[in-house]
Amino acid sequence: SRSGSESGGDDIVETAESTGQDPKGVVEAKKQLFNESMDTLMTMGLRSVDGTGIARIVGQKKEDSVAPVKKDSRSASGPGSECGSLDLFDEEEEDEFNELPPGMKSDRGLGLGLGNRSNSWKSTEALGMGRGQGALRRVLRAYSMYDAKVGYCQGMNFITAMFLTFLTEEEAFWLLVVVMNEEPYKLRELFGEDMAGTHEVLYIAEKLLAQFLPKLSKHMEAESIHVSMFVTQWLLTVYTSTFPFELVARVWDSFLVEGWKVVYRVMLSLLEFASKDILELRFEDILHYFREFPSKVNGPTIMAGSLKIALKRKHIQKHVNEWRRHAGDDEPRKHPHSSFYSIRRRASDETSSVSAATLNSLARVNALSKIASNPLKKQVKEIVVEDLSEPLLPIIGKMKFAVLLHNVVTPEECSELIDRAEENGFHDAYIYDRRTNEAHRNCIRYIVDDAKLADDWYERVLNALTGTPLEKKLMNAPWIDNNARAKLTGKEDERYRAVGLNERLRLLKYKQGEFFHSHNDAVFVRGPNEGERAGETSSVSMHVYLNQKFKGGLTTFHGQGRHMDVKPRTGSILIFEHDILHEGQTVTHGKKYVVRTDVMYSTAKAGLTSDASGTTLTQEL
Helix, strand or coil: CHHHHHHHHHHHHHHHHHHCCCHHHHHHHHHHHHHHHHHHHHHHCCCCCCCCCCCCCCCCCHHHHCCCCECCCCCCCCCCCCCCECCCCCHHHHHHHHCCCHHHCCCCCCCCCCCCCCCHHHHHHHCCCCHHHHHHHHHHHHHHHHCCCCCCCCCHHHHHHHHHCCCCHHHHHHHHHHHHHCCCCCCHHHHCCCCHHHHHHHHHHHHHHHHHCHHHHHHHHHCCCCHHHCCHHHHHCCCCCCCCHHHHHHHHHHHHHHCHHHHHHHHHHHHHHHHHHHCCCCHHHHHHHHHHHHHHCCHHHHHHHHHCCCCCHHHHHHHHHHHHHHHCCCCCCCCCCCCCCCCEECCCCCCCCCCCCCCCCCCEEECCCCCCCCCCCCCCCCEEEEECHHHHHHHHCCCCCEEEEECCCCHHHHHHHHHHHHHHCCEECCEEECCCCEEEECCEEEEEECHHHHHHHHHHHHHHHCCCHHHHHHHHCCCCCHHHHHHHHCCHHHCCEEEEECCEEEEEEECCCCCEEEECCCCCECCHHHHHHCCCEEEEEEEEECCCCCEECCEEEEECCEEEEECCCCCCEEEEECCCCEEECCEEECCEEEEEEEEEEECCCHHHHCCCCCCCHHHHC
């Protein structure tokens, strides 16, 4: 920390003396360089290339990710690297580079490509990048080769750009290596494929907020605002992404000495500063406030406020232990920081998957206080509830209702349902895509109307969610547009509420090679001939998994180039809003059995006002 500051200070003085500028002007120029570099990386990103060039960005095998090397005494070694001189140019840049005038080419074969590159900025400038942007690109590419398993992840660019404001390219590279891999920083865990470190720091942030700012915490909980909705970017980039430079520099001066304690103290100071305004706002206004909040921050004020917060290392360690203890409850983990779910980029070559789960509830366990009369057998295990809303947030870009419940249906009940379907026989359930004339779904199914079983499952789900925010969301369906009318008119009889499950149960059987490609579930509305139930509308899908001894067949949510897998377990129930894009992946071995139905909603006036014409396609799907 000290040597870096001194190096940066000497550089500023030397630049000022050689150019005749005021030192303050040099600092302002460096700030501008920093901001331009970050803006460019957000829009440009880093292109992945084939094995003949630099490492592919994320998730590639080690042997495919390192460029051919030639021996050099200045080579680096580290996770995922090979000894030798590494080429920082991809094939497309190679062609562009060869077309440059001879005077604009530079020596590219030294060390990590960071040393003796006095003219390298000229070539990057010719390729459409400024000097600072080229430096940022080279450092990030070098690190992606040094640590091929992590590669490049969005967020690292902000940190590296800040380093380059004070340091040379080589110094910035090695400082990045230190803060990514060494104690007390370990930023690498935040950028790993399963983002285990990110989940941990968000959990700690949530607990510290409740401990030190309880009034603000309760207000945000009442407004369904979770810390992950606004502090993720703060913590993932250690404030370099959005906050004023005067705050960023002070935070990092302390962070390099103290580690994560200062990051949490600054977070609490920021929220304490904002609390007076937030306590007067509602959900949408709070989100808008946080979008504009960084521009209102005064760095010295926030840092002074952070020093007044009585946060101790023991407070942080308590929540760290708590998180890791919970993370190890469900099943053995290879890594002590591993979480219950992962968010993976579609471009990844990895084929492993893990069960989706919650960041907030940490597998909240609710013992059933009462189990309704069961047409099959009574449950003997307690239900485990996993809120998927937060893990889905970075995938679909908004908070959606999604929950996974384990042990709702016993293995014996599942077996009896499968036997029942096999005895009665299955029918073709193919759906064809008219655009391609190929199968969109190619399984078979058994359909039965069983109101008693549907009611029993519904009561089990409600019992499991009783007393949680998830119960309120499931019952009131705040996402249904018609609820807005109830708010405007003040008439509760126009508000939709859950009334039970669709009694038409569709038991789908997927054999090896069968699938259901990406789709959204449509709405089913009961027609006028349904009597008192006329007008009931579906809004939430329910999958009841009857077995797990098969390969493939994951339920996968999609959005924004990312996806999240849910691994079926015997007796688990997945519930989610209709309009979330999802698919049933191809079964590669064995047979998969799953029941598909819906949660139905109705207003007090539904039976009188419905003009629906009857059963829709959704009831048959």
